[in-house]
Every structure is written in C-alpha cells, then in structure tokens.
Amino acid sequence: MCRLFVAFGAVPGFNMNGFFSFHGKGAKAKGAPSPTPAASAPSAKTAPPPAAELLELQGDTWRVWNFVDKKDIVKLSEATMRQKVQIRDCKKVAIQIDSKVNSVIIDNCEELRLCVSSLISGAEFVNCRKVKFQVTGVCPSIAIDKCSGVDLFLSKDSKETEITTSKSGEMNVNFPKDGADGDWVELPIPEQFHHRIKDGSLDTRVSELYSR
Numbered sequence: 001m002c003r004l005f006v007a008f009g010a011v012p013g014f015n016m017n018g019f020f021s022f023h024g025k026g027a028k029a030k031g032a033p034s035p036t037p038a039a040s041a042p043s044a045k046t047a048p049p050p051a052a053e054l055l056e057l058q059g060d061t062w063r064v065w066n067f068v069d070k071k072d073i074v075k076l077s078e079a080t081m082r083q084k085v086q087i088r089d090c091k092k093v094a095i096q097i098d099s100k101v102n103s104v105i106i107d108n109c110e111e112l113r114l115c116v117s118s119l120i121s122g123a124e125f126v127n128c129r130k131v132k133f134q135v136t137g138v139c140p141s142i143a144i145d146k147c148s149g150v151d152l153f154l155s156k157d158s159k160e161t162e163i164t165t166s167k168s169g170e171m172n173v174n175f176p177k178d179g180a181d182g183d184w185v186e187l188p189i190p191e192q193f194h195h196r197i198k199d200g201s202l203d204t205r206v207s208e209l210y211s212r
Contacts, residue, residue, distance in 0.1 A: 051089065061086050062101075067093045081120060087112070106131065122161075125150060135161075144168045165189060 054065040055076070061084045067074050070093040077098045079085060085097060085104040094113040097104065103121035106114065110129045118137030125131065125144045133142075134153040139161050144150055147168040154161055154175045165171060171189035176182070192207040 057083070060084060063088070064095060065089055067091075067095070069093070087114065100137065106133075144171060147171070163189065165191070 050068065051066040053067055054063045055074070056063050057078075060082060062076060062079050064074065064076065064085060064087045066088075067090045069091070073094045073096050075096045075098065076085065079097065079099050079101045081100050082102060084102050086107065087095060087104065087109060088107045089109070090112055091110045093111075095115070097114075097116045100118040100120070101116070103119055103123065104114075104116060105124045106112065106126070106128055108127045109131060112128065112131045113134075114131065115134045115136070116123070116139070117135075119135065119139045122139055122141030122143065123133065123135075125133070125142075125147050127145075128147045128150065130149040131147070132151045132153070135158050136155050137157055139154070139158045141162045141164070142152065144163070144165045145167060149170045150168065150172075152163070152171075152173045154173065156176055159175050163173065169191045171191070172186055173189055174184050174186045176184055188210060190206045190210045192209060193204050194207060195202055195204050197203070
C-alpha cells in the first residue's frame with residue numbers, strides 16, 4: 001500500500017477582476033467644442049477553458065491528465081504490472097498509485113506530490129517544477145530532464161536506484177538510514193561539475209560544494 005508522505009494543502013481562492021463604468025451628464029458651455037470621446041479600451045481576451053481531466057486507460061497506458069488545484073488525493077489502483085502510467089499537465093495535486101506498474105512518466109507538472117508502490121522499469125520526469133516523488137517499494141531507475149526542484153524519497157529497497165539527470169537543478173534525494181531509528185538522510189544531487197583535459201581526454205568531477 002502506498003501512503004502519501006505529504007498532505008497536500010488547501011488551494012487559495014482565485015478572485016476575478018471586475019470593472020464598472022460611470023457616465024456623467026454635465027452642462028455644455030455655449031460655443032465650447034465637443035469633448036473628444038475617449039478611446040475604448042481593448043476588450044480583454046477570453047481565457048481558454050481548462051482542459052478536461054482524464055483518468056483513463058488508453059492501450060497499455062493509463063492517462064492521468066490535467067488535474068489542477070485538487071484538495072483530494074487522486075488515486076489509481078486498477079493499473080497492472082504490464083501497464084504504464086503517464087501523468088501530464090497536473091498542478092497542485094497529490095497522486096497515489098497503489099499497485100505495481102511497469103513505469104511512470106511525469107510530463108510538464110508543477111507542485112505535484114506523487115507516491116508509487118513499485119515500478120518494474122522506472123520513473124521519468126520531464127519539464128517539471130517543484131515535484132516530490134516517493135516510492136515505497138522498488139524503483140530500478142529515475143530519469144530527470146529539464147526539471148527544477150525535484151525531491152526524491154526512496155525506500156530501503158530502492159537505495160540502489162540509478163538516477164540520471166540532464167539540464168536540471170535544485171534536486172535532492174532522501175533515503176532512510178541503516179538501522180531501526182527511523183532517521184532519514186537528505187543529499188543534494190550535484191548540478192555543478194569541474195572539467196579539464198587530462199591525458200587527451202575530458203576528466204570530469206563533481207564540485208567540492210557537494211563534498212561531505
């Protein structure tokens with residue numbers, strides 16, 4: 001059973017902007033020129049309607065799309081090990097996947113809290129901001145591409161997870177310490193490196209900023 005580690009807070013309300021107009025009728029002096037009418041303000045563009053929420057199986061992929069500002073946890077329990085999950089265009093929402101699935105792809109999401117049970121292949125994050133990902137079982141690999149503010153919470157069974165990052169920053173990985181004290185370790189994932197030519201090849205090492 002996947003238990004969400006962070007309770008998602010209430011979403012602040014949204015206030016629509018209004019307008020009012022006032023038309024005054026005053027006396028006009030004899031021979032005075034007529035006032036120049038004020039130019040009409042350009043009409044505000046109507047915002048496009050929000051995309052419809054989707055929670056459906058398409059082929060072998062579950063689509064979890066367009067969930068925004070949800071106070072309740074969005075749960076997916078019907079997925080199987082042969083199926084993938086695609087989470088796309090979700091913002092300010094918590095999603096929970098209770099069953100073991102093949103893989104999960106998170107695309108263009110912001111302020112997302114995602115908890116999964118176990119993954120056969122792994123998880124992939126693309127174009128995401130301020131996301132938290134927790135796995136309670138096994139996750140062989142995690143790929144992060146063009147993301148900012150990614151916090152990973154790994155179980156004891158996932159401490160050997162291979163993490164690949166590209167064009168991303170502000171990332172951290174959290175995992176439990178060995179033993180039964182329940183303490184967790186938080187480590188930053190490096191995003192700064194030193195490069196130099198050495199013996200005809202490029203030698204790369206992590207910046208000393210990340211040394212402990």
